Amino acid sequence: MDIVKVRIGDSVFEAKKSLLLRECEYFRALYRSGMVECHQEEIHVKDLHAQGFLIMLAVAGGERPTLNDDEILEAIECAAFFQAEPLAKHLQDLLSSDNCLLMYQASATYGLWRLHERSAKFIRDIYADLRKELKDLPQDLIEYVESQVPRAFVAVGSHTSCTADELPLAATRTVCYLEEDDRDWKVLTALPMEASTSLAGVTVLDNRLYIVGGVHGVDKRAVDASFCYDVVADTWKFLPGPRQPRYNLTLIGLEGCLYAIGGESSRTTMSSVEKYNVSTKEWSFTAHLPRPVAGVACAKAMSRIFVCLWKPMETNEIYEYIPHQDAWVLVSKLLKHQSYGHCMVAHKDNLYVIRNGPQDDFLRCLIDCYNIATGQWTSMPGHYGNSKGALFTSVVRGDSVFTLNRTMTLEYTVAGNMWKPRNQMKGFPRNGSVWTFLLRIPNERKSVVMS
Structure with missing residues (x-):
């Protein structure tokens, strides 16, 4: 029985x-x-x-x-x-x-x-x-x-791969962290010559930084390798690239695996998703997204992966990936004018969808909150300043949301149904797109001031 x-x-x-x-x-x-x-x-x-x-x-x-x-x-x-x-x-x-x-x-x-x-x-x-x-x-x-070592706010600019001859001219190809006590940025490591963060997938899993895909040069040739940075050992390792080389993908980690979601290959947008098992060092295809997408907004909440897909003209759809079913399941829809969700971050059991403001105004974003426990949507009152795409770099640590552009680093506190400005620090002086994430950096590694 x-x-x-x-x-x-x-x-x-x-x-x-x-x-x-x-x-x-x-x-x-x-x-x-x-x-x-x-x-x-x-x-x-x-x-x-x-x-x-x-x-x-x-x-x-x-x-x-x-x-x-x-x-x-x-x-x-x-x-x-x-x-x-x-x-x-x-x-x-x-x-x-x-x-x-x-x-x-x-x-x-x-x-x-x-x-x-x-x-x-x-x-x-x-x-x-x-x-x-x-x-x-x-x-x-x-x-x-x-x-314990606290997690630091870390950023890297958008850089293509370079040759040995070009390396002396590529001094900005560095991963940097924010020293919050000094309110300044410092160098953590330099990117390998072969690595590209331009249209790449970038994420952190188990306190290691992973870079997958990206492009070489103006003709957008996909990088067919992956790279892993061990912050404790201060070493980079080459890893195999996805079975389908891709760029403009979204990368996220969960339970010892990386997920390369969508992206482009030979200028064709894809719906395919690949999973990299860190222990076996192998890539495998998983369930496809409901439709092709590049640079999709994605977040991990309560050890669950969610993506935000746009459906013309007024709909954002939240899908969850269910690993044991190998399936993408529709969770909820947000139907609103000017509804395109550009970024999504998670705090507790809430997903925050950051979308464009009135008349495609990217400088004044709207934020909607979806609670995965209750299934309820709420709109955060007012508009949020998005100068030079700062909100699209949002990273959550505790009850803080860190945003970043060349001008300033702005920390918000999540308080009720509001994000309240809490702290302002130095911006990240790099051109182009910026990737942001969190890493636990050993104290003995924190030394070099950013130039």
Whole structure:
């Protein structure tokens, strides 16, 4: 019989045995052991909260519930006791400025160490905002947070590949980071000669920078190699390029894989998507997008990949990629005048679609917010300045949105249904398009001032 009864306190739950074996190391070990408990009509679990087990079953069944503080505590207890990795991952996705201290302490108490580490890194990223609250933690927990490296705001300009003869003239082919204390940009590394960031796919996965595709020269010959930068070792590696060389693609990383989405090849727009498995170093085709697209707006929220496709004349469509189904699923539509979404970023369980303003006014953007938990759209009031495409470089860290152009770096705070300007720093003095992302840079690497 595939149905198992589990008694926790006064509550009895019925669950599929196959589901419990798949989701929980506790039950796998129990049934491997042949202990008498696994032959009983009911499995009794003591000193555990029923609500945590109910949340675990919901996550195992594919749900992604939002949790209040009490539910978070019981879910952490349950995830640690049953060694339920899917629940532990869901808790990591729920990390926010509102609950990170709670998760950090509770994960230390129950020994949920991946969540503990992730919480510490999250807190370190927003350390200045939590300085007062951190003082209430035990000293060892404070020291562990302070031992972490915060993510830095990093940028690279749009550069084609170059030859050895051209290299002395290519001093600007550098990846730079913003030193927020000094409010200035500093050099992190130089691009390899063979790498092109012009119309390339650029993303960060597991604190490594990846550059895929791009073009050589004015005739837009696609770069058929990929490049990976290890910020800790300060080394670049060549990687194989996608099976279909492409440029003007969108690149995003999830669960040890890179996804090269759409783009162009020989001036033809494509709907194909390829996945690069970092561990096997192999590319493979996945489900195609619903239609060809280049430079598509894309974001990762709650460990889920979303793209924003435009459908003439007034419609943005949000699609989600479902890895285990290998399918793109329509999630929602935004029907509005001047609706073309140029950029999309995620904060918590919200997707922010940044679109052109009235009469194709790119200098005054409109922003709409889609909540993936409730399925509701809201419009952020007013217009947002987009001088020289700053908003299209948006990157989220904690509750901050960093935007960038040649004139200035502007940091917003996400507050309710508004982005409020918080901090202004030096701009990034490079011509052309700019790629922005976040990296954890070891302290010993931070030294060279940008010229």
